[in-house]
Amino acid sequence: MSRIRLSLFNYPLAFRRPAVTSRGAYATRHVWYVLLSSDGYNGRWGLGECAPLPGLSCDDIPGYEEILRNVCRQVEEDGALHPDALRPYPSILFGLETAFRQYETGSFRLWDTPFSRGEEGIPINGLIWMGDYRTMAEQIKSKLEEGFRCIKLKIGAIRFEDELLLLRRIRSRFPAREVTLRVDANGAFKPGEALDKLKRLAEYDVHSIEQPIRAGQWEDMAQLAGQTPVPIALDEELIGCNRPEDKRRLLETIRPQYIVLKPSLHGGISGCREWIDEAGRIGRSWWITSALESNIGLNAIAQWTASILPHPSWKRAQGLGTGGLFTNNISMPLEVRGDRLWWSPSAGLPHGGAGGRFAEWFSPNPCLTVQTSGSTAAPKQLAVRKSRMIESARATCSFLRLEKGDRALLCMDMKYIGAKMMLVRSFVAGLYLLIRQPSGHPLEDVGAPIHFAAMAPIQVYNSLQVPKEKERLRQIRKLLIGGGAIHPALEDELKTFPGEIYSTYGMTETLSHIALRRINGSGASAWYTPFEGVRLTQTDDARLVIEAPWASDSPLCTNDIAELLPDGRFRILGRADNLINSGGVKLQTESLEEKIRPVIPVPFAITSAPHPKFGETVVLLIEKTDCIDTISRQISNLCLPCERPKIIRQVAAIPMTENGKTDRKACKALAL
Numbered sequence: 001m002s003r004i005r006l007s008l009f010n011y012p013l014a015f016r017r018p019a020v021t022s023r024g025a026y027a028t029r030h031v032w033y034v035l036l037s038s039d040g041y042n043g044r045w046g047l048g049e050c051a052p053l054p055g056l057s058c059d060d061i062p063g064y065e066e067i068l069r070n071v072c073r074q075v076e077e078d079g080a081l082h083p084d085a086l087r088p089y090p091s092i093l094f095g096l097e098t099a100f101r102q103y104e105t106g107s108f109r110l111w112d113t114p115f116s117r118g119e120e121g122i123p124i125n126g127l128i129w130m131g132d133y134r135t136m137a138e139q140i141k142s143k144l145e146e147g148f149r150c151i152k153l154k155i156g157a158i159r160f161e162d163e164l165l166l167l168r169r170i171r172s173r174f175p176a177r178e179v180t181l182r183v184d185a186n187g188a189f190k191p192g193e194a195l196d197k198l199k200r201l202a203e204y205d206v207h208s209i210e211q212p213i214r215a216g217q218w219e220d221m222a223q224l225a226g227q228t229p230v231p232i233a234l235d236e237e238l239i240g241c242n243r244p245e246d247k248r249r250l251l252e253t254i255r256p257q258y259i260v261l262k263p264s265l266h267g268g269i270s271g272c273r274e275w276i277d278e279a280g281r282i283g284r285s286w287w288i289t290s291a292l293e294s295n296i297g298l299n300a301i302a303q304w305t306a307s308i309l310p311h312p313s314w315k316r317a318q319g320l321g322t323g324g325l326f327t328n329n330i331s332m333p334l335e336v337r338g339d340r341l342w343w344s345p346s347a348g349l350p351h352g353g354a355g356g357r358f359a360e361w362f363s364p365n366p367c368l369t370v371q372t373s374g375s376t377a378a379p380k381q382l383a384v385r386k387s388r389m390i391e392s393a394r395a396t397c398s399f400l401r402l403e404k405g406d407r408a409l410l411c412m413d414m415k416y417i418g419a420k421m422m423l424v425r426s427f428v429a430g431l432y433l434l435i436r437q438p439s440g441h442p443l444e445d446v447g448a449p450i451h452f453a454a455m456a457p458i459q460v461y462n463s464l465q466v467p468k469e470k471e472r473l474r475q476i477r478k479l480l481i482g483g484g485a486i487h488p489a490l491e492d493e494l495k496t497f498p499g500e501i502y503s504t505y506g507m508t509e510t511l512s513h514i515a516l517r518r519i520n521g522s523g524a525s526a527w528y529t530p531f532e533g534v535r536l537t538q539t540d541d542a543r544l545v546i547e548a549p550w551a552s553d554s555p556l557c558t559n560d561i562a563e564l565l566p567d568g569r570f571r572i573l574g575r576a577d578n579l580i581n582s583g584g585v586k587l588q589t590e591s592l593e594e595k596i597r598p599v600i601p602v603p604f605a606i607t608s609a610p611h612p613k614f615g616e617t618v619v620l621l622i623e624k625t626d627c628i629d630t631i632s633r634q635i636s637n638l639c640l641p642c643e644r645p646k647i648i649r650q651v652a653a654i655p656m657t658e659n660g661k662t663d664r665k666a667c668k669a670l671a672l
Helices: 064-078 090-105 133-146 160-173 191-202 218-227 244-254 268-281 295-308 353-362 386-400 417-429 457-464 467-475 488-494 589-599 628-638 664-671
Strands: 004-021 024-038 046-050 126-128 150-154 180-184 206-210 232-234 258-261 285-288 334-337 340-343 367-371 381-385 407-410 432-435 452-455 478-481 500-507 512-518 535-538 543-547 556-564 570-575 579-582 585-588 604-611 615-623 647-651
Touching (some): 004 064, 004 417, 024 064, 024 090, 024 295, 046 090, 064 090, 090 268, 090 295, 126 133, 133 150, 133 160, 160 180, 160 191, 191 206, 191 218, 218 232, 218 244, 244 268, 258 268, 285 295, 295 340, 353 367, 353 417, 386 417, 386 512, 407 417, 417 512, 452 457, 457 467, 457 478, 570 589, 579 589, 579 604, 585 589, 589 604, 604 664, 615 664, 628 647, 647 664
Parallel strands (some): 004 432, 126 150, 150 180, 180 206, 206 232, 258 285, 615 647
Antiparallel strands (some): 024 046, 367 381, 500 512, 535 543, 556 570, 604 615
16 A cells, blocks of 8 residues: 655745735745655645745744654654644644645645636735835725725835825725725734724724734733724734634634634634634634735635635635735636636646646656757757656665755756756655755755755856855755756866765756766766666767666667766767868867867857868857957967867857757857
8 A cells, every 4th residue: 555755845935026014024935835645656646835924923933844844754654644733833734734635636626616616706805015105005006907896905014194095095986885995904003092093994984904903912902802993803813822722712702803814824724614613603704815825825725715605605805816926936727807716627737837847747647748958959848758757766866875854956947857857856765855946046045954956057156156155055965967068167166075066967868867977075087977777888980879777768879979988987078969070070069169168268169160171160159358369379279270260250148058058059050
């Protein structure tokens, strides 16, 4: 019988603009995704989001990440979820509840409702974030034009008189029967001033106010709830009140008019059900809202909300429209139309970034589509077997001695094989994966030491230029560098690093690398060592031929010109399609570039052009520089006559592919 497996992924969400509340502003939001699968890879999987709100959640505590990892280990051992044990950690409970629900249903349609069938949308409020008067007025105008008929204003950051002016402007155009006004003070009022402010808010037919005074002042809040002209909705007050008896005591003491429920803050789905039951006992109502989750958490909250709302009334607006706040959200079949949130079954599985790759990997299709890099020819898409990707992942994890729970970094473009294989390695070895948007500085916001990472040479180079990032690079225990040539100067700088650093050899067709070359430490070498089970031979023209159990059913003949030793180690001299035949002399582009690199201080590339006498001639493309004459003389001294570029062309930039390699095809076009 298959055992369940839990994999963890850390992912920072970037706000389109700072989200301002009375507690401060959020620019980024770290979430942890929990992926539930089985060790048999039977196609069943579930994805949940664990995301405490900094400074607000009761489980926003030091060591949260380690607690989450320990919880996942315990759930794996038990093979089940125990909600009572997780009451102190509502965001963890919510993420695991979601993952188990999806695992059980086999779909992101977690409950069968008119909403999940795409038949009915959930009414939602239009949220107006704190800002200056002008900014908030622009937001209000935009939300009303979009069709929202329930507006919720975050208040408490600007002058109260200006906030009243905003409400007055809305009411001058829209009476209460047309537009519902809610306000959220986030505890900004002082107890002694709260009632007076509520009386002034009541002049504008405000539907309700969330958390007028700071949480924890039960006596003051109870007195306010008994006298208020504006119904009070408790929000932050519910945080940390996790036991049923405590929930009952809070509601019976304060007796608010409403409660506002956020599963990741208020006890997960099961804990929110308890709040609903307790509110029902004293005749109080509720609505549900999100807490700045990504679309994974938002989808779960919306689907659960639809399962408990009375249909077809669904009249009270819920607070579920925050998914558009982030620039790098995971795509889900969620869409806001007018003042309703809709789920579109026809949109299928999530796409884009890690979420789409999870869905792609666990789909019933035995194959995965990968895209070649396009460094020597037009990019193309290949269908590869998932079973072979698992074999490749196991080979790397075994070679590097990676262990379950090791912290790994994924910082490459998800459409290429390198990033896809990092995901597969995390599934196979149980790695804890930190997912970062592809950038030239992948270590910019990585705090904890990394056990395993894979980067492009340009990412390593950039990291070395920033002292803080350089130190983080030094702390990586096992680093793979691939996707392009490693400059000798870069390699020299890395030789003193304490961890294990490897150059990789491989391609899309081999499902990432089939050999590694250590570039630092006592094992440093100029030769690549193939993985166990890989057999290498050569063609008559010295091209490398690969036989690997996960690469192909038949030997794979590459375009790489290699020198192969009897023990299987090898080094690459260049590519066959980069040979320049000039007057019968065959010149290897890459070897010639290495030869002249010491005298060229700017980016450059060697290519060729037709020549009436020699057939082909060497062309040097070089980015604009004032010392071109000096460079030309130095090249003449370094090179044989047949190697010297007959044409030197200065260009604005050397063409590069999307993943940072020299674009040989584009260079050839420039030469022509």
